[in-house]
Amino acid sequence: MALTGIQIFKLLPKTNCKKCGFPTCLAFAMKLAQGGVELSACPDVSEEAKKTLGEASAPPIRSFELGTGEKAVKLGGETVLFRHEKKFINPCALALNVKDSLSDGELAEKASEVASSEIDRVGQKLRVDAISVEYASGDAARYEAAVRLVAEKAPEAAIILNCKDVAAAEAAVKAVAERKPLIYGADDGNAEAMAAVAKAHGVPLVACAQGPEALSVLTEKIKGLGVEDIVLDSGAKTAREIIEHNTQIRRSALKKNFKPLGYPVINSVLRDDPLFEASIASVAIAKYASIVILGSIEKWKNLALFTLRQNLYTDPQVPMQVEQKIYEIGEPGPDSPLMITTNFSLTYFIVSGEIENSRVPARLAVMDCEGLSVLTAWAAGKFTAAKIAQFIKESGVENQISHKELILPGQVAILSGALEDKLEGWKITVGPREANAIPTFLKNRA
């Protein structure tokens, strides 16, 4: 967030000389805060003020990529504390932690789990984005070998080097340098050396300290050593520490423009019980983590965590929508059934998925209702008999089919009479209320 008018005013000469074209320095400062003028309009502004104001115009939370290639994940860059204010921007990365002390076979298996974690949900491809290799063996050569192996078996995942030993970390960075691994990390004891490694290889670095205050001192030090892409580990372990530290960090960055904490956050949520770990991971996902490190990635857990992340990072103003058109599912012929629904992504994907499950080829007419679900659209007056009739007529679907029967969602059975009036010559059939009854419904008709 940019500085306020008052904060800018404090940096101006306060002479009210009017050379900028404003009656007072305060008036100029206010305009500057709104972005209406350039600082250079004041000829007398100090070098120090220029520097501070220049920094202030940088985004409050630094943003950079984790990993490389198409599946790299953008971190940070957030602008609000609550999702109703404005969309949360960059969904957090999920990472699986593995120890280098596992056997090669086990490591390969875990890495493939990450590599094959991708699931399609509501039209988005979601996955475990990264793999974190923990230095547990105490043997730098083993560590390097483990990192190489994992990198090879999970060729598109981002790599996190969970290692505080400088020599081991450096060897591993060199081994997978082209993957731009994240070094995790630097602490009070090794900051100079780790920063030098990160700088030399152009990779991001995690700063690890106990609590936001100590962390802010450490990030300033690391930045002074020439590393710009920093990730924050405040040492939060319990759910409460995660919420409290992450909230303090996000607030400091956004509301106080406190640069030393203006970086993405990493939380480790490892728990023995995978279900409990999933619950704690949801705390981190909802409360501002940019990277969440997990101890296990069962498919059921991934699905639930991906879904939570997707839900919280949707735009609160614009529901996810699909294009208005007649979708063909299977290979429908002229006598295949025609069904109608709204263009809310979730509705479309559920309904089209169930039609696919039925293995009965069909056409699904998806009507633009500004991304509202069937009942919501109906309640909002966007999915009415008149509008449906108009859409069906204009869609030209009549030329593709040999019948005139339209299947309505059961939830809007109430529309069927009015629709028969509006769509002359058509037969309106009321389908089931819930999509999961569609397969039986379609099969029984066939």
Added chain:
Amino acid sequence: MSYVIPKESYTGKVLSFDFGKDDRAVTVGGENTLPFLSFEGQQPNKPVIAYEIQDCPPDDWPDTVKEAYKDVSGDPVAWAKHCQDVLNAKAIALRLLSTHPDRDDRSAEDAAKTVKDVLAAVDVPLVILGSNHIEKDSTVLVAAAEAASGYNCIIGKAQEGNYKTIVAAALAHNHKLIAMSELDINLAKQLNILITQMGFSKEKLITDPMCSALGYGLEYTYSVMERIRLAALAQNDPTMQPPILGDVGMYVWKIKETVAPEADVPEWGALRERGIAWEAITATAMLLAGTNLLIMRHPAAIETVEKTIGELV
């Protein structure tokens, strides 16, 4: 630049009430901070989870959760005792589902009897829920409130279409009341105002802004709850200060993710864990958004969320 803890100071506070009797009564609400921020305020009472039971066998619950109660769910009294004695429930939510006209259409008197039987069998606090049928609830909940007179229960849900009779019954028999509206902060506020205008104290209300399951509108519930909390604390809006209810189980245990067998969707993994995780994560998200009282179904999901609560406060 040196670090200063960025604290907010709020003028408002969430109201609190207790429900239940004697030493088994539990208190919800009372915090003067956003959820779990102990560095800037107090949250004197932990969020509470009530085990959901119903007055007819849970035929329409998926196997994962039906299985957990298979020996007791034929009888609400046995079911309630099981929750209290075996599962250590701190509260129980009895849903009078059989009164729904599309279910068994059982009478208000039948419902009142069930309430009496359950109250006689357990001493943990009780939430008494109708079947969510606007007209039917306005008779069923009146009878239930009377049957539970003196037990300091939470009854509900009072909605725009039926609140008058239900509020009157809660008032007459000294119960706490759930005010439920449909995912809209203004509707929630308006209903609370209408209810308090009938002389019902806002200190005995709990707001249900309507829950939704993970993947099925969770983000709407989440944001409505966060906005209600901010209105209560930052804007000191008294009509938004009652604690918040999250009726999680009924929304979670009907969606495909908690029902579809692994054979049909191998990429979704094990069905049992998937269902339990779905309920636990939905509930965790609700806690973060400000929920004070959760209604849940699966014992393993409840146990998990209680563990999370243990780490949060």
